[in-house]
Amino acid sequence: MSDSLLIFTFSPIQSFIAEARRAQDLFMGSRILSRLAEAAGKAIGERNLVYPADLHNDAPNVLVACIPEDQISSIITKVNAAMEAVWNRYVDDARKSIEKFNMQTDDTWDEIWERQTKPFWQVYWATAPIKDNDYKAAYTTVRDTLDAVKRSRLFDAGKAEDGRKDSLSGKRAALHTRDYPDARKYWAHETDPKITKIFASKVHPFGKEMLDAIGAVKRFSDNEPFLSTSSIAAxxxxxxxxxxxxxxxxxxxxxxxxxxxxxxxxxxxxxxxxxxxxxxxxxxxxxxxxxxxxxxxxxxxxxxxxxxxxxxxxxxxxxxxxxxxxxxxIGEPPKYYAILVMDGDNMGKHIDDLLKLDDPKTAHKDFSVAIGKFSDRAPSIITREFLIYNGGDDVLCLLPLVYALPLAQKLTNEFKKLTGNNASAGIAISHHQSSLDAALGAAREAEKEAKKVDGKNAVCIHALKRSGETLKVRSAWDGVRENFDALVKMFKADELSSRFAYDTKQSAYAVPVGGEMWQAELKRLITRHRDDKTGPDPLKLSGQLNNWTTALPGQSAEELSNWLILARFIAQGGGE
Known part of the structure; x- marks a missing residue:
């Protein structure tokens, strides 16, 4: 019996992960989805997988495999059963934990729990026979078919739920009982510090947080703890x-x-x-x-x-x-931390190029192995206590502010070294007490902006200052690598005054693009704002910064000034 090519995926992904008020929610959302994908991969058969090459790290939500044509139906049945079994284990763990805290439940509570903990994902898959060993034709057919299925399949939003909505999604009814039909009063009672053993690290008291069943699974299932944003910032x-x-x-x-x-x-x-x-x-x-x-x-x-x-x-x-x-x-701890999102550039095009080779299946598998090696290396670059997700060509992590850019550079360099492909990164800088979902959204948006830089291999940063303004910068990695760390050190050592960054911003309105006039203006400002004894050489630094400006999107002098403001911001630990 000949083989068929299978591409399998499921959703939702980003929306499920984004339902998070705490780093622990973000971590558990990602962990649950990864374990679901891992279960699917094991049911398909690890030896059958083309992508990923193995399931050692966080499993991606897209799986590619070659499977016997006569086993397609039975394998998909096993996949669905395996995913449901994993989800039910998380649900059961959470319910047992809730019982240990002696939370009040009744028939009303149970009805909400049962309704909301039914499998929440939608499965998409497509297959095509590999005729005459033509892997390219099979892959192209399956990919196009799957894209069409995903576009045409209607999402069942389900019946709108009555009552107060939960704090994580803002869409589903928060858990409550018949005696406490107002969910806020129910959660205020269950988290009352005078009568409960539920610490504020689990659920904020006084009804400030109200969980639905899915949120409760993220908070109460037996899981490894993840650092808070305050702990990461510090x-x-x-x-x-x-x-x-x-x-x-x-x-x-x-x-x-x-x-x-x-x-x-x-x-x-x-x-x-x-x-x-x-x-x-x-x-x-x-x-x-x-x-x-x-x-x-x-x-x-x-x-x-x-x-x-x-x-x-x-x-x-x-x-x-x-x-x-x-x-x-020693001083006070920094008040800002960073969310880093890294993703490989032009991955679809690279797969298309592999399909043109004499042995596309082997080439695809070899590329998957290379990506797997990168995933193996990532925890030695980003320690596991900061990693949210590390699978395929994607990395998501929360980092102390000073670590963000240096580690992002190391990750993308390692990705290039092991896969031969470039990668881009989006970084959001946020106050440790600000909204996590807003910071995650900013990091995702920054990643999209980095992908718009010509040639990619770029980074984009959105700094969400508490003063209300958002500072946005973009650059190819080369310019950042050659200049940014040195600028941070100069500002930190007072070799350049803080005014240099802001005066450069003003000058950019008069000289909007890089060139001789801009370099002359930079030289004047550096001379004015440098420390006479320890400061940088004005001619050398102005030349470097002008070269960076000409490589920035639009050769924008304002873009460079924003990078200078960011360097000063990081040098002061997030000081406004």
Whole structure:
């Protein structure tokens, strides 16, 4: 019996992942979808897969395989059963966890749960026989057929649900009971700090968060924890504190333990993962340590006197000297973090080129192996504690601000090295207490903008400043690689004043494009704003920046000035 080519996919993907208010929601949404895809791949048979080459990393939601023609129906049946079994395990884990917290449930609650936890995805697949060993013809036929099926298939939005909507999707009814038909009152009761064991790290109290069944699966299923956006923003800072002021950190930690003792914790403990700092990164920010903040956000009635002691101990960390430069203090943690989205460039075209080769099936498989090697390497570049998704040619991660661009460059360089293909990245910079879904949307939009740069191999950054304005920059990687890190260091060391970036912005209105006039203006501004002793050479730096300008989209001087403003922003840890 001859083989058939199968392409299998399912949806929704982005919308399911984007239903997130916390990093943990984002991580679990991605993890669930990856496990569903992995189950589908195993049901198809790993030895049958062309893409991905294996299932060692996060499985992509598109699978390509060569399968016996007479087994198509049985394999698809196995795929559906395997995916449903994985989903049901997550659902059952969440329900058991909810029962451990003694949450009130009844027939009304159960009806919502059963309705909303039915398999939520739609499956799309197509096959074609590989006649006369013509892999190219089969692949082209299946791809075109699948595209047509996806375009023509109507999405069943289902019946609109009554009542207050959940906090993650804003579309489905939040869980509630007959005694508490108002979901806000139900969740306020179930998360009341005086009677519940549900920490604020799981669900915000006072009805500020209301979960539907899918949101509850993301929050309550037995899963590995993921760092909060506050912990990510402060991650590099925490390493610096441990290296320079371990005694001060220990004293602050012990003071917090005394304040937030057993039964009065605002965060679930992380003793096993980090005994030196078993708390969320939010407690490294002075603005967290107010009675109002702790009451409103975490339901904690904090004693002002004890809280003042905590603030004093935290202040001692801020004013502790750096070992390599005792005149410089550790200071406060950065308030911004980054979301990085990386994606291979022109992947469809590359597959088309492979199909033209003498042995397209082997070429396609070899390319899948190369992509798999990149996925194997990614965790050594982006540590797993920051990785949301790492599969195929896609990477999604949350990073400390100072890590974002350097690690994005390393990822794209490694992708090029292992696959021979370029990759582009979108980065959103966001305040650690700002909306996660807005930041994720900005990162996705930045990725799309990077893909519009001629020749791609580019990066686009959207910095969502709390002041309200969004700073947007784009560039091919070459210009960033040659200039940006050096600019950040110059601003950080005060070799260039902050005014240089903003005065360059003003000059860009008069000299809008790169060239001799722009280089002369840059030289004048560098001379004016550099440190006379340690500052850069005006002629050399103006030449480098002018060359970068001429390579930017539209040879835009304003685009360069925005990159300078971003460099200054990162140098100050997100300082406005």
């Amino acid at each position: 991650a590099d800072y925490l390493l610096r504190v441990k290296a320079n002021a371990p005694i001060a950190l220990g004293k602050y930690r012990d003071e917090l333990r005394g304040q937030f003792s057993e039964g009065n914790k605002i965060f679930e403990p992380r003793e096993e993962s980090d005994p030196d700092w078993p708390f969320d990164g939010d407690l490294l920010y002075m603005e967290t340590l107010t009675t109002k903040k702790l009451k409103d956000d975490y339901g904690v009635e904090a004693d002002k006197g004890k809280l003042d002691l905590c603030r004093k101990k935290l202040g001692e960390i801020y004013f502790a000297p750096l070992l390599e430069n005792p005149k410089e203090k």
